Structure formats: structure tokens, C-alpha cells
Amino acid sequence: MKQTANIVSRQQWGAAAPKQKESLEGPAKKVVIHHTALQSCKGLSEGKDRLRSIQRLHMKERHFDDIGYNFLIGGDGSVFEGRGWGVMGAHTKGHNRDSLGIAFMGNFNNDTPSKEAILSVKQLLMSGVLEGFIEPQFVLYGHRDLGTTECPGKNLYAALSKLRSSRKHFREGQEGDV
Ligand SMILES: [Zn+2]
Numbered sequence: 540m541k542q543t544a545n546i547v548s549r550q551q552w553g554a555a556a557p558k559q560k561e562s563l564e565g566p567a568k569k570v571v572i573h574h575t576a577l578q579s580c581k582g583l584s585e586g587k588d589r590l591r592s593i594q595r596l597h598m599k600e601r602h603f604d605d606i607g608y609n610f611l612i613g614g615d616g617s618v619f620e621g622r623g624w625g626v627m628g629a630h631t632k633g634h635n636r637d638s639l640g641i642a643f644m645g646n647f648n649n650d651t652p653s654k655e656a657i658l659s660v661k662q663l664l665m666s667g668v669l670e671g672f673i674e675p676q677f678v679l680y681g682h683r684d685l686g687t688t689e690c691p692g693k694n695l696y697a698a699l700s701k702l703r704s705s706r707k708h709f710r711e712g713q714e715g716d717v
Contacts, residue, residue: 647692
């Protein structure tokens with residue numbers, strides 16, 4: 540499996556500067572999967588527009604310091620940098636200090652996550668572990684496991700086992716076996 544996800548950087552999607560930025564205390568112990576509950580996104584340019592509008596929503600209406608999530612995933616498997624690695628997000632009340640928040644773009648009560656999106660998240664998680672941003676024994680949650688919410692939608696929640704199974708590769712990776 541390819542181990543490095545191609546990430547559309549903040550600069551590439553035209554992010555506004557964060558009001559404040561706080562680091563995580565160490566490698567993330569938890570990864571929390573969300574959906575944006577907004578429209579799905581198809582191409583790269585649509586994705587960039589969507590990122591700017593989500594950032595505006597989070598900063599202007601919710602008064603967050605920045606877009607809430609660490610990364611966002613498009614339907615075609617594009618990975619967009621939100622707050623990025625090592626930065627505390629605003630996505631899961633009570634769990635932001637030791638977790639990484641990844642949002643699939645779309646409403647997954649209706650949509651089904653694409654193979655490309657699932658594969659991109661696997662690659663992203665693998666890069667995060669290899670680069671020391673995520674603990675190798677991290678626990679993967681759907682937002683609804685940690686709070687009263689429908690997020691990440693029933694179809695994405697049902698697909699989380701596909702992401703959990705990828706941890707096997709991380710352990711093999713540590714043994715130099717990938
Ligand atoms: Zn959520």
C-alpha cells in the first residue's frame with residue numbers, strides 16, 4: 540500500500556490564518572471520524588471552495604479559532620489539510636486534547652463512503668503513525684461513540700471497521716514488514 544497520502548495544503552485551498560493554534564500534548568491517542576453533514580464534494584476545485592466555506596462557518600458562526608477538523612476527505616479521495624498534524628482541533632467535546640479529527644465531506648446518513656475516500660484515510664493514518672503524529676495503538680472512534688450526535692452518519696459509521704482493520708498494517712510496519 541502506498542504510505543504517503545497526498546495532502547492539499549492550507550495554502551493550496553486558500554485557508555485564512557487561524558486566530559490561535561494550540562499543540563496536542565503528544566501523538567494522538569484517538570482518531571475520531573466525522574462527517575460534515577453538508578453536501579458531498581466531487582472535484583478538487585469544488586473541494587477547495589467547500590473548505591473555505593466550512594472554515595468561514597466554523598470561525599464566523601461557531602467562533603472557533605480555525606476550521607474544526609484536522610483533515611477533511613473528499614468523495615474522490617482528496618485529502619485536505621484542516622488544522623493539520625499535531626494541532627488541537629475543535630471537533631469532539633472533551634476529547635480534543637489527545638485526538639485527531641477527520642471529516643468525510645458529505646452526509647453519510649444518505650451517502651455511502653467511496654472506496655477512494657476510505658483508502659485515503661487509511662494512507663493518512665499510516666503516514667500519521669509512521670511520522671509519529673498518531674500512536675501506533677490508537678483507538679478509532681466514530682463521533683457518536685463519544686458524544687450525543689448522529690455524526691458520522693449511519694453508513695460511514697458502519698464502514699469504520701474497514702479503517703480499524705488497517706491497524707494490522709501499522710503493526711506489520713513496525714516490524715519492517717510492509
Ligand atoms: Zn462529528
